[in-house]
Amino acid sequence: MAFTVNEIAKSLAADAAGDLSILLSGPAQPELALADSLALAMDPKFIGNLAKGKARVAILPEGSDWQALGLEAAIFAPHPRYVLSGINQLFAHPIDTPLGIHPTAFVDPSAEIAANASIGAFVFIGAKAKIGRNARILTHVSVAENAIIGDDCLLYNGVRIGARVKIGDRFIAQPNAVVGGDGFSFVSPEPGAVDAARAGQQPAADAIQKHGFARTNSLGAVTIGDDVELGAGSTIDRGTIVDTTVGNGTKIDNLVMLGHNVQVGAHCLLCAQVGVGGSSVVADRVILGGQVGVADHVNIGTNVVAAGKAGISSNVPPNRFIMGNPAIKAEANVASYKAYRRLPKLVAKVDELQKQVSKLLGKD
Numbered sequence: 474m475a476f477t478v479n480e481i482a483k484s485l486a487a488d489a490a491g492d493l494s495i496l497l498s499g500p501a502q503p504e505l506a507l508a509d510s511l512a513l514a515m516d517p518k519f520i521g522n523l524a525k526g527k528a529r530v531a532i533l534p535e536g537s538d539w540q541a542l543g544l545e546a547a548i549f550a551p552h553p554r555y556v557l558s559g560i561n562q563l564f565a566h567p568i569d570t571p572l573g574i575h576p577t578a579f580v581d582p583s584a585e586i587a588a589n590a591s592i593g594a595f596v597f598i599g600a601k602a603k604i605g606r607n608a609r610i611l612t613h614v615s616v617a618e619n620a621i622i623g624d625d626c627l628l629y630n631g632v633r634i635g636a637r638v639k640i641g642d643r644f645i646a647q648p649n650a651v652v653g654g655d656g657f658s659f660v661s662p663e664p665g666a667v668d669a670a671r672a673g674q675q676p677a678a679d680a681i682q683k684h685g686f687a688r689t690n691s692l693g694a695v696t697i698g699d700d701v702e703l704g705a706g707s708t709i710d711r712g713t714i715v716d717t718t719v720g721n722g723t724k725i726d727n728l729v730m731l732g733h734n735v736q737v738g739a740h741c742l743l744c745a746q747v748g749v750g751g752s753s754v755v756a757d758r759v760i761l762g763g764q765v766g767v768a769d770h771v772n773i774g775t776n777v778v779a780a781g782k783a784g785i786s787s788n789v790p791p792n793r794f795i796m797g798n799p800a801i802k803a804e805a806n807v808a809s810y811k812a813y814r815r816l817p818k819l820v821a822k823v824d825e826l827q828k829q830v831s832k833l834l835g836k837d
Contacts, residue, residue, distance in 0.1 A: 474498070474564065478530055478546045481511065485559045487532075490539060491546030495530055499564045503528060511560070515553030532556060568627070570609040587624070605642065617653070623699065635711060641699035647727065650703045653695045656710040656717075656733025656751065659686035689713060691733055698722070698739065704729060710751075720757065732769065744781070756791070766798075 475498045482489035501510035503522035512528035514520045520542065523531060529545040532553075539547035550556040570591035574580060578596040586592065587606040597615040598604065604616065605624035616622065616634045623642035628634070632646045635653020646652070661667070666676035693712025698721035703709070707729040711717055717731060720739035729747045731737065737749070738757035747761045750769030755761075759773055762781035767773065774791030784798030797806035 475509070476563065478548065481560070481563065482548050484563050485548065485556055487548050487550060487556065488535075489546065489548045491530070491544065493546060495546055497530060500560050501526070501528070503531065506531075511548075513557065513560070515550040515556060532560070568609065568611075570611065581618075599636070620653070629705075635694070637694035638697075638711070639694065639716075640697045641701065641721070643700045644697060645702040647703065647705035647707075649706050651708045652697070652703065653711045654708055656689075656691040656713055658689035658691065658713055658733055658751070660689060661686055693717065693734070695719075701725070704745070710735075713751075726763075738775070 475496045477493060478489055478491070478495050478497065479493035481497065482493070496509065497511045498509045499511065500513050501507065503512040503514045503519050504525035506512040506526035506528035508527050508529055510528055512523055512526060512531035514523055514531045514533055517534055520533065520537070523542055530547065531539070531542070531544055532548045532550050533539055535549045535551055537547065537549070570593065572589060572591055574592040575594045575596065577594045578592045580586060580592065580598040581600045581602070583600045584598045584602045584604070586598070586604045587608070589606055590604055590608040592598070592610050593612040593614070595613050596610050599616060599618035599620065601619050602616050603621045604610070605622055605626060607625045608622065609626070610628045611630045613630055614628045614632045617636040619636055620634050620638045622634065622640045623644065625642055626640065626644045628646050629648045631649040633651040638653040640652070669676040691711045691713050693714055693716045695709050695711050696716040697719045700722045701719055702724045704725055704727035706727055707725055709717055709719065709731045710733040712734045715734060717733060717735050719737045720741070722740040723737055725743045726745040726747070728745055729743050731749050732751035734752040735749050735755070737755045738759065740758050741755060742760045744761060744763040746764045749755065749767040750771070752769055753767050753771045753773070755773045756775040758776050760778045762779055762783065764782045765779045766784050768786040771785055772788045773785065774789055774793070776792045777789050778794045779785060779800060780796040780803065782798065783796055783800040785795070785800045789795060789800070794803040795801060796803045797809070
């Protein structure tokens with residue numbers, strides 16, 4: 474697969490200069506670029522590396538003097554990260570998904586498979602499940618009974634879609650993601666250690682459960698909107714009574730866990746190892762950095778950004794940037810951290826002052 478400079482520039486809606494007929498086979502780091510590579514030097518700090526490679530063409534910041542860099546052509550990037558997204562889509566490696574149903578797959582006779590579907594080896598499609606047009610379902614995927622998946626879905630190897638799950642169009646699930654597992658909901662027959670802790674009390678020595686825990690079955694399912702992506706190994710539990718929900722356009726990274734009854738809004742970004750406790754509500758356009766933990770029954774407002782490893786244990790108003798554990802406004806967290814770093818010096822000063830006061834008191 475190769476494209477001319479002109480074709481690449483048009484696909485990106487970007488300006489280009491020089492010999493636009495040069496054929497390029499793919500993107501590369503500037504120092505590793507070959508003569509038929511498109512060197513990615515959108516950031517000025519990478520421009521110096523062009524001399525280490527053999528690139529004839531590069532993507533450069535707007536206004537760069539491409540001729541002075543010894544290039545034969547250049548494409549100019551007004552929005553570098555967005556341009557990179559377009560480049561990677563253009564040169565994406567095609568997924569081998571032949572049309573039809575593989576002989577080793579099992580599709581229940583009552584299931585509905587729309588046109589142009591590709592059902593891979595050892596796939597299981599349960600009773601009354603519905604799969605949309607142009608579905609690409611790779612090996613060892615299971616779709617349980619009464620599940621509904623929209624058009625243009627892509628389910629990678631080992632994905633598990635539970636019973637009654639409803640998913641919109643253009644859904645992508647990376648390997649071993651699970652949608653619609655049972656929620657983690659257990660209750661003790663009598664008040665015990667958990668109840669004491671919630672009441673702010675120290676659990677008694679005999680408060681450990683004596684009779685085990687009773688399961689609360691999850692009668693709900695999961696509803697997911699359009700254009701949602703789910704990372705490898707991530708899990709979304711079904712609701713206890715109502716469905717767990719994820720809004721349109723939300724992107725979920727690897728190893729993210731959404732508990733039962735969680736509601737996630739539209740166009741959110743949930744980074745790796747985020748955990749959202751049961752019945753919490755995450756509004757639209759929220760960004761949760763890596764390893765953010767959200768307690769159960771918490772409401773997070775629109776446009777909130779939580780830095781990595783933030784611990785969110787109470788409601789967060791809209792339009793906040795929060796950090797730390799417990800999570801607070803970013804500027805307050807930074808001020809607290811600065812004060813924390815000064816603690817050793819402060820302790821030393823207090824010790825010295827205490828010695829001086831002791832001496833003075835001794836003289837009296």
